[in-house]
Amino acid sequence: MASHITGTTRLYGLVGHPLAAAKSPQLFNRLFIEQQADAVCIPLEVKADDLSSFVAGARALNNLAGILITMPHKQRMLAVVDELHPTARQVGAINVIRCETDGRWVGAVFDGLGCVLGMQWEGYYPADKNVLLVGAGGAGRAIAFAVASAGARSLTISDVDEQRAEELAKAVAAETGCITHSGPPDPQGHEIVINATPLGMSKNDPMPVDPDRLEPGTLVVDIINSPDSTPLCTAARKRGCPTQDGGPMHKGQALLALRFLGFDYHPDNVTAPRQE
Template sequence: MVSSVNIRGTTRLIGIIGDPIAQAKSPAAVNPLFAARGADIVSVPLHVPAKELAIIWAGLKAIPNLVGFGITLPHKQTAIDLCDSLDPVAARVGAVNFVRRERDGSFRGYQFDGKGFVRGLQSKGIAIKGRNALIVGAGGASVAIAFALVEAGANSITVSNRTFDKAEALAETVNADFGKRVAKAGNPEPEAGQLVVNATSLGLQDTDALPLDPDLLQPGMTLAEVIAQPETTRLLAMAAAKGVETHSGMHMITGQAGLTVDHICELWA
């Protein structure tokens, strides 16, 4: 926890930017990892309204002891044009969820959504290899997760989105990158045994519409969230009541936390 961290004048900072930001869980996830390594680095949440992103970005870059920051909704795709350079995964996905200050002071964008999500699944022993997956949503996290699931051995990916063209574009991007037809656009209708991923922001509020019909969820499926706050969304609770295996978005945060700390400590610990 942040309260256990000894903050000094020498302490380096990493942030997490988003709009809203009250739901951010990454500071609580990464600060104990920095402390365990003896790194004089702490993470703090930073509320960055979407319309002020470019201005605040310039301010972050001007703070020498800020050595990086995570990025959450709605900045993941708009931030990509503000980075000085991109890790190949971020360039391929077209979205950034972590920025590191390089030794020359430049900001390099990385993409840990997909790898963090897969790490989270693997940490709980949830099968990916040979399995069909349904991803609801076609934003930056969806793209990253689709790539990472295919790399981890998923048999097929179906992408569903309110805008069908966006789902089709995501599927074609994945197919072109892997050189095979492994992804397609479809309806948010889970099928037997699928890994079902809610990669939308629906669920942050109890009053949100559900991203899919919970009556279609059946035992043998896995329902995984990218939302970490609340830790148990209304959809997860409904799925669990039906005997469906559930997976909180907190596990994705934990997976990303390890990647974040590795990358920051590589240069700044």
């Protein structure tokens, strides 16, 4: 990769902490090589307390073309961009910034749309389904709006912070018209269950939902992007449920983010979703 870097190379950074498990740099750099783009993506590990210092320095980089944002900065980055894509205004968080040549930073978020696109690639559609979403943080907020906008029949949002879940449910209902409410993480009666919490990243984590309450045939989506099956997905399959890990969502949001940044990206082994 180093031989491709020149004095004209455009820089893209992945900003977050920690970044040990991050996969975006590999995906972006592989695409840049395939498309012979004079660009490189590098991880930039920035702790929460150091974000303002990072932004001050990054604003001085004339060859910085874009920034990918992951935890814990998705919501705090809202305050530092100059313009918001409609998705970011709706969700209240961003996960990608396009650095324009005139110096403006434009922020957008594609977590939610990427999650829905990932489901559609594998033949699963939220339209007319009762959906349970566990987790109302940055990714959860984005997924809530995207699932509701995709035509879900109803959406139940559960979070350990009950007030946060209730506020998000009200915002989604007002914005999309979807029947949305907050409630316990009970999967019974739902055709799609989505885990948007970190529960499952560590083997000793409790389950985000009780797998014994899952009905056979319920789609279980766990957005954790791990090479190993999460305990939730493993338990769900034993109950006769189809499962999806964080891989399709990661590819979906990468496609949308790359197009936002001006690159044409077609993930391997996926086909365009049929129109419902």
